[in-house]
Amino acid sequence: GAVVSQHPSWVICKSGTSVKIECRSLDFQATTMFWYRQFPKQSLMLMATSNEGSKATYEQGVEKDKFLINHASLTLSTLTVTSAHPEDSSFYICSASDNYEQYFGPGTRLTVT
Amino acid sequence: LAKTTQPISMDSYEGQEVNITCSHNNIATNDYITWYQQFPSQGPRFIIQGYKTKVTNEVASLFIPADRKSSTLSLPRVSLSDTAVYYCLVGDMGGTYKYIFGTGTRLKVLA
Numbered sequence: 001g002a003v004v005s006q007h008p009s010w011v012i013c014k015s016g017t018s019v020k021i022e023c024r025s026l027d028f029q030a031t032t033m034f035w036y037r038q039f040p041k042q043s044l045m046l047m048a049t050s051n052e053g054s055k056a057t058y059e060q061g062v063e064k065d066k067f068l069i070n071h072a073s074l075t076l077s078t079l080t081v082t083s084a085h086p087e088d089s090s091f092y093i094c095s096a097s098d099n100y101e102q103y104f105g106p107g108t109r110l111t112v113t
Numbered sequence: 114l115a116k117t118t119q120p121i122s123m124d125s126y127e128g129q130e131v132n133i134t135c136s137h138n139n140i141a142t143n144d145y146i147t148w149y150q151q152f153p154s155q156g157p158r159f160i161i162q163g164y165k166t167k168v169t170n171e172v173a174s175l176f177i178p179a180d181r182k183s184s185t186l187s188l189p190r191v192s193l194s195d196t197a198v199y200y201c202l203v204g205d206m207g208g209t210y211k212y213i214f215g216t217g218t219r220l221k222v223l224a
Contacts, residue, residue, distance in 0.1 A: 004156075006156075034211060043200070043214045043217055093156045093157075101159075102212065103159075106156045
């Protein structure tokens with residue numbers, strides 16, 4: 001099956017700094033990618049839909065200036081958490097679509113100290 | 114966007130068959146039903162997908178009644194490694210459909 005990777009798998013950053021998470025579709029082209037956030041013991045919450053070459057569509061309540069999404073190519077989308085704070089600590093998961101199915105990445109654990 | 118409802122948690126013993134039912138009363142004509150499995154600190158993993166009647170693969174079966182307002186994931190002879198959260202999702206086959214995750218079912222398999 002199709003493979004989606006995320007980098008890094010975990011990251012620790014200091015409060016106030018920015019951190020970038022990459023999502024790559026390794027063996028297919030993804031016109032659409034999705035970003036989710038998951039807090040401990042909770043379900044996945046959709047943050048935004050990322051389309052190659054256009055602006056991301058954010059879900060209600062998600063700050064677009066804080067969570068910057070760039071989908072510059074058909075195999076790469078990035079999520080940048082700007083001015084991170086401890087409450088942004090979470091598990092971030094992306095999924096990529098080949099227009100038939102969605103494939104999920106392994107997730108990135110972000111800890112803000 | 115179809116909303117799904119599942120039991121929050123279930124316990125089972127090794128070797129038993131586990132059935133997890135999902136309600137999706139507002140499922141649309143074009144929607145498929147997909148089940149994912151998630152282990153702690155990992156992304157969801159595809160288990161099975163179906164549109165109607167019964168689908169079976171090497172790890173699970175999916176039963177969908179004629180009205181498609183519910184579905185049941187069946188895991189035969191579970192083992193400890195099947196302890197995970199199972200999510201039922203509905204959406205059209207096109208991959209651009211955004212999934213809205215429900216609570217999922219936390220399955221705990223006991224020895």
